[in-house]
Amino acid sequence: MYDQRLALSVRVYRIMAYVTGTVLLVLCFIGIPLQVFANNLVIVKYVGTLHGMLYIVYIVTAFIMTRMVRMKIASVGTIVVLLAGTVPILTFVVERWVSRTYIDPALAAAQASGTPSAAVSG
Numbered sequence: 001m002y003d004q005r006l007a008l009s010v011r012v013y014r015i016m017a018y019v020t021g022t023v024l025l026v027l028c029f030i031g032i033p034l035q036v037f038a039n040n041l042v043i044v045k046y047v048g049t050l051h052g053m054l055y056i057v058y059i060v061t062a063f064i065m066t067r068m069v070r071m072k073i074a075s076v077g078t079i080v081v082l083l084a085g086t087v088p089i090l091t092f093v094v095e096r097w098v099s100r101t102y103i104d105p106a107l108a109a110a111q112a113s114g115t116p117s118a119a120v121s122g
Contacts (some may be wrong), residue, residue, distance in 0.1 A: 003110035006068045010103050013065035014095060017084070021057040021091030023051045028088045057086045069098075077102075092094040 031043035059082055066078045077098075084094040 001114075003107070003114050005111050006106060009061070009065045009068045010107065012061045014099075016054070016058040016061045017091045020051065020054045020085045021089065021095075023047060023054055024085065024088050024091070027051050033106040055085045058091075065098075065103075069102040071102055 027044065027047045031047050034040040035044045048083075052067055062081050062084075064079075066073075066081055071078045071081070081098055084090045
């Protein structure tokens with residue numbers, strides 16, 4: 001049962017990391033230049049709001065994932081994971097780092113200790 005919850009939390013975290021990171025890239029590299037150089041506020045207004053809502057979901061899912069893979073609450077790693085959605089491109093880098101350092105070992109340990117569940121591929 002734990003391995004299924006772990007796999008689900010990892011899957012949702014990865015989805016939210018990539019979605020939040022992509023929306024932030026659109027906001028920073030398309031929306032803000034359009035706002036500054038063309039005085040067009042449409043993308044900043046809507047994509048900025050979308051990113052804000054997605055970031056809240058990202059924070060919740062990332063925190064759940066850090067608990068499931070047993071990262072320390074106040075560690076630098078946990079703080080970096082939670083703040084990764086505020087810096088363009090960082091969500092992609094942090095997701096790969098967390099996968100190699102914490103997620104893959106946690107998934108392997110969960111599958112070795114219990115019944116095999118659906119594997120989470122990255």
